[in-house]
Amino acid sequence: MEIDYSIDPLAPHVEDAAFLQDRQNRLLQLQTNDEERRSTPVKNETRLRIVRADEQPDRVVADIALKRTIVAHIRGQEQSEQRIELQRLELQRRNEHWHITRIQDTAAERGFTLQSDSGPGMLLAEDPDEFEMMSIPSVPYLNHELLRLPDSVLHRYVYDRTKAVQYADRWWNGNNPAYTTFEVDCTSFISQCLFAGGAPMNYTGKRNVGWWYKGRIQGQELWSFSWAVSNSFQWYLTASRSGLRAVEVESPWQLTYGDVIVYDWDGSGRFQHSTIVTAFDPNGMPLVNAHTVSSQHRYWQYIDSPAWTPRTRYRFLHIVDS
Incomplete structure (x- = not known):
């Protein structure tokens, strides 16, 4: 479909009019964006894997993973992008033929947000279709290892952008078993990348202070909001005065490898998605890696999301090197 920006190949097989209309709108947006980038799609390969299926005689509900490789030519150079999209399909059999009656995107690129009426230690998914709640009480201190590091220690680190990008490319389509996997884990993944690049955790033991991940203790996952929540993450990066910190720049042109972009999808002022810059296209624009919808070298703008x-x-956030 992305080759000719049309849903025509899909339309005869899908009865979900809302999905088809949404997909056509996104394809038209993508076409406009590609024209501005002087990008010509030449290949779109998709491999389907059935994750789970509930089969009944005349109805099937299947969760599928679509691993997509998208290749385009930009200014005479080849640019390749990969992503894994998760969908739920509903099929019904009528007159001995199967019909796709509904398609739903099940991986939302809307990260966790803090809800003021949720009580202490609650995280909720921004998208109600991807509702996820984790109740973990905030505690004064976990142990002496989590006491705040002196500023002199935090100032010593040097951000290794190469290692951060290598981590992002190693784990873009998988989960490092050293960390808990969240249902919506875009910001946790970016935190892991920065930590792999040498950014020091700022342990405080308080969930709303510092930037830290401790792991599972007595059955509870313990981490700061800034580790896993995009809005808290971007606030921490720009407010921090030592250790890991970032400076907001005006344009994606000003970013380099290992920098961060955060996304406020509806203009509400709350940021809901995080990515890390891992490459650049022939126009010099950033390409990013991300989780939730696992992506490698995806164009930063996310027009087709x-x-x-x-x-x-x-927000374009340049990580301070030291």
């Missing part, structure tokens, strides 16, 4: 809206706002 179901989460994107015309109100989408971005």
Whole structure:
């Protein structure tokens, strides 16, 4: 479909009119974006894997993973992108033929947000279709290892952008078993990348202070909000005065490898998705890796994401090297 920006190959097999209309709108947005980038799609390969299926005589509900490789030519150079999209299909059999009656994107690129009425230690998914709650009480201190590091220690680190990018490319389509996998884990993944690049954790033991991940203790996962929540993450990066910190720049042109982009999909002022810069296209624009919808070398703007809206706002965060 991305080759000719049309849903025509899909339309005869899908009865979900809302899905088809949404997909056509996204393809038209993508076409406009590609024209501005002088990008010509030449290949779109998709491999399907059935994750789970509930089969009944006349109805099937299947969760599928679509591993997509998208290749385009930009200014005479080849640019390749990969992503893994998760969908739920509903099929019904009528007159001995199977019909796809509904398609739903099940991986939302809307990260966790903090809800003021959720009580202490609650995280909720931004998208109600991807509702996820984790109740973990905030504690004064976990142990002496989690006491705040002196500023002199935090100032010593040097951010290794190569190692951060290598980690992002190693784990873009998988989960490092050293960390807990969240249902919506885009920001946790970016935190892992920065930590792999040498960024020091700022242990405080308080969930709303510092930037840290401790792991599982007595059956509870313990981490700061800034580790796993995009809005808290971007606030920490720009407010921090020692250790891991970032400076906001005005344009994606000003970013380099290992920098961060955060996304406010609906212009509300709350950022819901995080990515890390891992490459650049022939125009010099950033390409990013991300989780939730696992992506490698995806164009930074996310025009073709179901989460994107015309109100989408971005923050471009340059990580301070030392």
